[in-house]
Amino acid sequence: MTKIAFRTRIEDLRRRELIQAAHRVFMQHGLGGMTTKRICEEAGMSAGILSYYFKGKEDVLFAMVRLNNRLLMEAVASGLAQAKTRWGRLQAIIAGNFPEGLFEPNIANAWLSVCAASATNARYARLQRIFYARLQSNLASVFRDVLPDARFKQIALALGTMIDGLWLRRATGEALSPHDSIALVLAVAAALLTEAERAQLQA
Amino acid sequence: MTKIAFRTRIEDLRRRELIQAAHRVFMQHGLGGMTTKRICEEAGMSAGILSYYFKGKEDVLFAMVRLNNRLLMEAVASGLAQAKTRWGRLQAIIAGNFPEGLFEPNIANAWLSVCAASATNARYARLQRIFYARLQSNLASVFRDVLPDARFKQIALALGTMIDGLWLRRATGEALSPHDSIALVLAVAAALLTEAERAQLQA
DNA sequence: CAAAAAACTGAACGCACATACAAAAATTTA
DNA sequence: TAAATTTTTGTATGTGCGTTCAGTTTTTTG
Known part of the structure; x- marks a missing residue:
């Protein structure tokens, strides 16, 4: 033993x-x-x-990608646990998607490569789906019971694609700090909501 | 001869x-x-x-990417030429970035691969820069003399990253029609502007 | 301290690939 | 049509890769 x-x-x-x-x-x-x-x-x-x-090279690659995904998801989860209001949860989700020290060109490029490879690699595609489902579920927990379904989906898509887009641009070396990125996504989130909805989220 | x-x-x-x-x-x-x-x-x-x-395989690849980029840029340019108001120009730019028949998973994936490869391929990186500069310049032509510089840059970044993000998601096979994508980006654009600003753009 | 098992090495193998090139076919020239 | 030139072919060559495996070193067992 x-x-x-x-x-x-x-x-x-x-x-x-x-x-x-x-x-x-x-x-x-x-x-x-x-x-x-x-x-x-x-x-x-x-x-x-x-x-x-x-088992082979493919196995190492997969393990590597899985590890990275786990790190990102954990960053979000830890932030979420501390938030009190729905708006706070939204802030935590967004901030968690731009972790200091991880939102870097080379890491962004790595993620991008995997996204591209997902088209021909079923295991990668599965990881990607899990990752997006988690993001969607987190966002749903913010807006559920506050916004109608169609509206929630539009906002979630808008915020999700912006996060992806910011990572993509980071991969090309664009000088985007985590702070600026978070602020931008939050500003769009705020703009997409009416005042009444915003008040509801902050309760 | x-x-x-x-x-x-x-x-x-x-x-x-x-x-x-x-x-x-x-x-x-x-x-x-x-x-x-x-x-x-x-x-x-x-x-x-x-x-x-x-000259070699690399040469064919580069020619291929350049051709595709040119097609996309021409799609935007032709739409822009017909627009009358600033808001119409904005619509043309956004619509031109989701051309019917081109906004497809395999094409999106191809573009993604090139983005990823840009990190280690100087020629690709140069093409990418040209492409983004063109988008930025087009957007600038909409907002110049109407919005202050900082505000314009924020809006351009928000819209640009959303377009990129939508393409990225399309690469993963997500069912996004050109029509829905255009509507989403336009909705965000509208939400980001004050009523007064919008009126100015429609003049 | 042997014997056995685990951990590790590095050369060897087969394969897929980009490219080069001599020869052949097709086309143009005179 | 005959020579010259362009175009195309298919094989040959060399390179780099992932993987295998017989053997060596290290660690554990009794």
């Missing part, structure tokens, strides 16, 4: 190291430049190690 | 055929699945022909 425990620890450690190495290589060389050799080198191991801990 | 004329015609024809073939392969197999062999097959020619008419 000691043996099992230790073996598991080492396995998890190596997997994590490889995933993080893959992430660094991804950031520096893009999706196309991610070779097994580079990943193993970056992790300080030899070329064959990847097949020992993963 | 007859010789030169004919030679040029054949050359241009072959280049166009190859570019269109490349475009079809791109749509079907993605950026990663675009091989010279597939392109030449699709064009009904043999494997070596690509090197004869282009």
Whole structure:
């Protein structure tokens, strides 16, 4: 049992190291430049190690994307937990989608590559769907019982696409701070609501 | 001279055929699945022909992207020419960014791939910059002399990122019609302006 | 401290690819 | 039509990749 425990620890450690190495290589060389050799080198191991801990290169990529998605979703969740009013929840959702230190050109580009690859990769597509469903569900929790369904959907789509668009532009290196991005989306959110609706959300 | 004329015609024809073939392969197999062999097959020619008419594979790709960009920009330009009021120009710009028959998942995905590749490909990045500069300049022609500079920039950014975001979502297969997309962006544009400002734009 | 198991190495293999190129076919020229 | 030129072909070449695996080192077991 000691043996099992230790073996598991080492396995998890190596997997994590490889995933993080893959992430660094991804950031520096893009999706196309991610070779097994580079990943193993970056992790300080030899070329064959990847097949020992993963089924193949595709497996490492998927694990990497899943990890990143989890980090982003957790950032939103932690902010949401503290919010008191519906408007506060909206602020938390928006702010959580532009985390300090994560809203950077290389990370945005990585996300973009995965979006593009989703068209031909079912596993990526599934991750993407989960991610969007979570965002939609979070937004729904803000507007449910306050706005009619059609109106809620329009606003959610407008805010969601703006968030995506801001990430896309960040990927091209445009100088958008998390602060400015959050302010912009919030300003649009405010503009889309009537005064009465806004008051209701702040109650 | 007859010789030169004919030679040029054949050359241009072959280049166009190859570019269109490349475009079809791109749509079907993605950026990663675009091989010279597939392109030449699709064009009904043999494997070596690509090197004869282009410097290499990269050259065909670039020509393809440039052609697509030109088509989109022309769609906007033709709409702009007919508009009378400033608000009409805004409508034309937005509508021109969601052309019927072009706002499709596979085309959106193609554009996304190029955006992602821009990070490591200087030529793509340059095309992207030109494209955005044109959009910005078009928008500026709507708001110049009507809105203060800071306000114009905020609105242009909001609308631009929404357009990008809608294309991105279209790439993931989301069922967004050109009509709904245009309506959404216009609704946001209207919401962002005061009544007085709107009246000014419609004059 | 052996014996056994786990962790790791790095060379080797097969495959897919972009490109080069000599030869062939088609077309133009004189 | 014969020579010259352009156009096209299909194979050959070299490169880089992911994966495999026999063997080596390290760690655990008894």
